[in-house]
Amino acid sequence: MGASGKKTILITGCRRGIGRDAALTLARRGHRVIATTHTSAAAEGLARTAASEELPLEAFKLDVTDAGDRRRALGRGVDVLVNNAALGESGSLAEIDLKRVRRAFDVNLFSPLELTQLVLAEMLQRDCGRVIFISSLAGRITMPFMAPYTMTKFAMENGAETLRRELLRLGSAVNIVLVEPGAYRTGFNQEMLEKKYQWMDYCSYFYPIIGKIRSGEKRYFRIMEKRSTDSIVRQVVRAVEAQHPRMRYAAPWWQALGVRIMRMTGK
Numbered sequence: 001m002g003a004s005g006k007k008t009i010l011i012t013g014c015r016r017g018i019g020r021d022a023a024l025t026l027a028r029r030g031h032r033v034i035a036t037t038h039t040s041a042a043a044e045g046l047a048r049t050a051a052s053e054e055l056p057l058e059a060f061k062l063d064v065t066d067a068g069d070r071r072r073a074l075g076r077g078v079d080v081l082v083n084n085a086a087l088g089e090s091g092s093l094a095e096i097d098l099k100r101v102r103r104a105f106d107v108n109l110f111s112p113l114e115l116t117q118l119v120l121a122e123m124l125q126r127d128c129g130r131v132i133f134i135s136s137l138a139g140r141i142t143m144p145f146m147a148p149y150t151m152t153k154f155a156m157e158n159g160a161e162t163l164r165r166e167l168l169r170l171g172s173a174v175n176i177v178l179v180e181p182g183a184y185r186t187g188f189n190q191e192m193l194e195k196k197y198q199w200m201d202y203c204s205y206f207y208p209i210i211g212k213i214r215s216g217e218k219r220y221f222r223i224m225e226k227r228s229t230d231s232i233v234r235q236v237v238r239a240v241e242a243q244h245p246r247m248r249y250a251a252p253w254w255q256a257l258g259v260r261i262m263r264m265t266g267k
Contacts, residue, residue, distance in 0.1 A: 013085030017186030088192025
């Protein structure tokens with residue numbers, strides 16, 4: 001990191017939503033942003049947006065599940081790695097094809113950990129840097145029919161906190177941070193929820209109440225989702241720029257408070 005305090009930040013999963021908005025916001029604040037996406041087409045679109053504002057943002061394809069793509073993060077002097085790429089999956093644990101669950105863990109947990117190990121090796125050699133995991137408030141509570149996704153975030157929460165404590169044993173200056181978004185209307189939740197209805201058909205244990213489940217989900221997210229990502233992007237910025245970052249940053253504040261109360265009361 002230079003004397004100006006501006007950092008080189010690599011972010012995965014920047015096609016849309018929180019990843020894209022955080023990448024553009026950080027670039028507008030003068031940081032050098034390496035914004036990666038799952039496809040080349042998405043990267044090209046983001047690069048055009050950045051060029052139109054003359055932002056210090058480079059965009060390219062980095063599929064976190066591809067070992068060759070992950071190595072593209074090396075040798076770039078990354079000060080901050082933001083693990084944001086994620087796959088949404090939903091459905092009843094009593095009957096979901098476990099290939100779907102394994103795929104969710106691969107994209108949301110194992111591949112980001114492999115990327116982290118690569119970039120972390122360079123950070124530890126320099127004895128400076130920061131790794132931010134974009135988790136979810138849903139990774140701290142249980143939600144029916146969302147476990148194929150939320151289990152990956154539960155595991156990420158544990159792994160990130162453990163990694164932070166391990167690095168403290170080394171006396172390392174590398175920080176590990178969690179950012180926990182609540183419900184935001186980016187399209188991610190809707191796509192995730194709809195996936196289970198591709199296979200929870202008349203053979204499902206829950207087929208007699210599918211209509212009730214679907215309407216309940218739509219009602220819940222219609223009430224809970226925030227249309228703007230501004231509040232969570234502010235938390236990402238704080239996680240990046242804080243001199244001494246906390247373990248966790250979360251937004252919206254009222255959803256974070258609700259989750260804390262639910263955990264305290266054992267619900």
